[in-house]
Amino acid sequence: MSKYKTEPLKCWQKAKELREKYYKDYQTAHETGGLRWTGGAWSFDAIPYGLGDDVYPLTGEPYAASIAFMKDFSLECLEATEAKGWARDLCSYMRNYWGSMYLDKWAFGGPFPKANFAWQDHICCSHGKWDQHVAEYEKIPYFCIDVSVGPYNDLDEPKLKYVVDQMHEGIEFLEKATGREYDDEKLIAAVNNECRHTSTWAEICMLNKHKPAPLDEKSMYSLYVFGTLSKAKKEFADFMEEVRDEMKYRIDNEIAALPTERCRLISDTQPPWAFLKVFRYLEKFGAISVGSLYTFALVGIWEDKPDGTWGPRTTPAQQGIKIETRDQALRILADWNLSKPEWQQFYDPTIKTRMMKRIYDEWELDGVMLHLNRGCEGLSCGIMENHWGLTHMDVPVMSFEGNMGDSREFDESRTMDRIDSFMERLGLKKLD
Amino acid sequence: MFSQFKEWYDKRHEYARDWKQRTGGKVMGCFCSYVPEEMLVAGNILPVRVLGSHEPQNVTEPYLFGMYCPFCRDVLAQGLKGKYNYLDGITLSQSCIHLRQSYVAWREHVKVPHDYYLYMPNKVQTKAATPFLKSELEKYQAHIEEITGRELTDDDLDRGIKIVNRNRDLMHQVYEHRKGDTPKLTGLEAMYMTVSAMWVDKEEHSAEIEKVLAQLPDRQMDRDTGARLLMVGSENDDIAFIDMVESVGATFVVDDHCTGTRWFWNKVEPNDDRLYAIADRYVKRPPCPTKDWEERWRFPHIVQLCKDFNVEGAIVIQQKFCDPHECDIMPLRKMLDDNSIPSLFLEFDVTVPIGQFKVRVEAFLEMFGVDDLF
Ligand code: SF4
Ligand code: SF4
Numbered sequence: 001m002s003k004y005k006t007e008p009l010k011c012w013q014k015a016k017e018l019r020e021k022y023y024k025d026y027q028t029a030h031e032t033g034g035l036r037w038t039g040g041a042w043s044f045d046a047i048p049y050g051l052g053d054d055v056y057p058l059t060g061e062p063y064a065a066s067i068a069f070m071k072d073f074s075l076e077c078l079e080a081t082e083a084k085g086w087a088r089d090l091c092s093y094m095r096n097y098w099g100s101m102y103l104d105k106w107a108f109g110g111p112f113p114k115a116n117f118a119w120q121d122h123i124c125c126s127h128g129k130w131d132q133h134v135a136e137y138e139k140i141p142y143f144c145i146d147v148s149v150g151p152y153n154d155l156d157e158p159k160l161k162y163v164v165d166q167m168h169e170g171i172e173f174l175e176k177a178t179g180r181e182y183d184d185e186k187l188i189a190a191v192n193n194e195c196r197h198t199s200t201w202a203e204i205c206m207l208n209k210h211k212p213a214p215l216d217e218k219s220m221y222s223l224y225v226f227g228t229l230s231k232a233k234k235e236f237a238d239f240m241e242e243v244r245d246e247m248k249y250r251i252d253n254e255i256a257a258l259p260t261e262r263c264r265l266i267s268d269t270q271p272p273w274a275f276l277k278v279f280r281y282l283e284k285f286g287a288i289s290v291g292s293l294y295t296f297a298l299v300g301i302w303e304d305k306p307d308g309t310w311g312p313r314t315t316p317a318q319q320g321i322k323i324e325t326r327d328q329a330l331r332i333l334a335d336w337n338l339s340k341p342e343w344q345q346f347y348d349p350t351i352k353t354r355m356m357k358r359i360y361d362e363w364e365l366d367g368v369m370l371h372l373n374r375g376c377e378g379l380s381c382g383i384m385e386n387h388w389g390l391t392h393m394d395v396p397v398m399s400f401e402g403n404m405g406d407s408r409e410f411d412e413s414r415t416m417d418r419i420d421s422f423m424e425r426l427g428l429k430k431l432d
Numbered sequence: 433m434f435s436q437f438k439e440w441y442d443k444r445h446e447y448a449r450d451w452k453q454r455t456g457g458k459v460m461g462c463f464c465s466y467v468p469e470e471m472l473v474a475g476n477i478l479p480v481r482v483l484g485s486h487e488p489q490n491v492t493e494p495y496l497f498g499m500y501c502p503f504c505r506d507v508l509a510q511g512l513k514g515k516y517n518y519l520d521g522i523t524l525s526q527s528c529i530h531l532r533q534s535y536v537a538w539r540e541h542v543k544v545p546h547d548y549y550l551y552m553p554n555k556v557q558t559k560a561a562t563p564f565l566k567s568e569l570e571k572y573q574a575h576i577e578e579i580t581g582r583e584l585t586d587d588d589l590d591r592g593i594k595i596v597n598r599n600r601d602l603m604h605q606v607y608e609h610r611k612g613d614t615p616k617l618t619g620l621e622a623m624y625m626t627v628s629a630m631w632v633d634k635e636e637h638s639a640e641i642e643k644v645l646a647q648l649p650d651r652q653m654d655r656d657t658g659a660r661l662l663m664v665g666s667e668n669d670d671i672a673f674i675d676m677v678e679s680v681g682a683t684f685v686v687d688d689h690c691t692g693t694r695w696f697w698n699k700v701e702p703n704d705d706r707l708y709a710i711a712d713r714y715v716k717r718p719p720c721p722t723k724d725w726e727e728r729w730r731f732p733h734i735v736q737l738c739k740d741f742n743v744e745g746a747i748v749i750q751q752k753f754c755d756p757h758e759c760d761i762m763p764l765r766k767m768l769d770d771n772s773i774p775s776l777f778l779e780f781d782v783t784v785p786i787g788q789f790k791v792r793v794e795a796f797l798e799m800f801g802v803d804d805l806f
Binding site: 084085086087089090091122124125126128129130132133135136142143144145146148149150158159161162165166169346347348349350372374377378380381382383384385387388 | 493494495496497499500526528529530532533536537540549551553554555558559560561563564567568721722723725726728750752753755756758759760761762763765
């Protein structure tokens, strides 16, 4: 009983190739005299691009998510970390990453490639500590920028300056750590690329307001990831525009991600990566998750549009701003990132609740799934307040416990049972 | 000698209510040891650190996910149970994301007349930290002025700095008496003193310390010191635990806790720019692990404490799920080991299994006894 037509994403193959190339480039960087740095998905990756075009990042979270997806290797990594004595309740991405480092095994084959330096930013308690340990273990220099200055709505000059001053210090660090001269022109290009990339991703998510949704959350994971690998890479920013164009094509031609779409949901944080079949299970009910606060806003940058809706933030280039100096580039980069929706909840879960309610209304949803994710203290921060708040706003909420990176902490059959009862609450039966 | 501190510890709420009545002043609940108390004292506000009660509770589950540390859940439980219903305001000074959730849940569900989130920088190792914190303290000053309805002058700030610095000085002097072969006080007594300072009027508290200091030199301890221990790790003010350890052949001679030395160790160095001086004090104090990166400032400080207080062994305490300390404990134990200080690791929940821990502590302490034979 399909209501809509569907077809595979045309950009799929390219997404796969780009992702493979990203990890290959990192692995082989030293063969051509290039540099490798390790850090986080939220690191200001535009800044190291000022060191040259042959600088390759490894962002810990998506790398660890790839490990988590490989259930057996993940278990090996987690056990290696536990064997060193670390607590089992620490960030499961961090434990997967550390395990891979201890085992000297690269998830994609070969030894674990050692970075030249670590470049992190800090908003979750684990950020600063994650790479502190990596830097000590690998004996590499380390720099981390604190961005914990509060919600964007309260941003003022001293807060912005605090972040920008650290960025300036960071550039001095990069020059010292690598012996390379810093090129402001490359920084400026990277900042423009990052703004273009992350705004375009928000536009893609906005296009998913359409009924039927052109994208489902599971497919989004393969696309949003580029913003977590390197927001500022030109190749990725270009690719996002191709994805955006394909979304428009799908909308114009009423091509649905789920041909039986009749119930629209979202989730909030990272999924349990080893159990993405949860999303396929929803489809049996004609239910589709059209995204999550996580996929929309982990890297997507948004703003309030004049008509009151949520849409992609206007980039400096779109505003006609020409970036000319290092300081201007850094100020724009800091301001841009501090507006990241996924950073707001770190200070106040009611902001996340309001964002989720907004998505619920604007994307015309039927319910929300909250992943009580034991693997991530950062994105689970305030999650019970979100549950409380959304429920009090009459949003149907289903919660399930799990762990994005530790499959031992996910009870598959219990989760499926919870989905069954949630679907029942929403008045849905399995499709024939 | 320490009975007044014990009474203040046991009757913290009665004390604060009484203080409020007799002085007509306001009382501020402080979440985390990074709240700049000097400024509150300057405004005649009583800073009261909000701590847990170590009793089982079942009220926090709707607001705080069980994966966060028992301390932050216990703190929230105190609010939900109305234990701190005399507070005029609460202040969170930004530290770990666990405790911040207790603060938000208090704000949303306990409802206190005033609430304030102070953006204490997490990167204390950047030169941008003090200027940034100073600008945040300017806003906090305006908040205090709003609560009290009067301007906070330089004279007020000088007085606040002086009062709190004196209290710190006096606690340092008491700690000096723990350095000798026979410490003149137990770890339990020291804890009654330091923790009660977190909610007792600083001048009253200092006056009591002075009385104690007058008697300490002549104090005869009617107990064996046993092993000289450092207590280090997550928040801990568990009296029953400390008492147990000290009853089986050991004495805590120093600590690195946010309810102990970390909180009072350094002073505000006076400067014409008062807020800058206060900011600098909090940036440079012995850090919580959540702020101790990229370099490790905490570890050399702990090693120094061990040397100064002639520490023989360490009890490393971690609140379950406490990510900041979980990230430090492995390298911390290695560092202690490298400095020939054996350590025992114990994981705490809201309530502590004293019996089980006793067996482990006794086994740990045996290693010190063996040394004595040779
Ligand atoms: S706990 Fe979550 S937010 Fe924190 S470092 Fe890990 S994945 Fe990131
Ligand atoms: S530092 Fe640890 S013990 Fe203290 S509130 Fe944070 S998580 Fe809890």
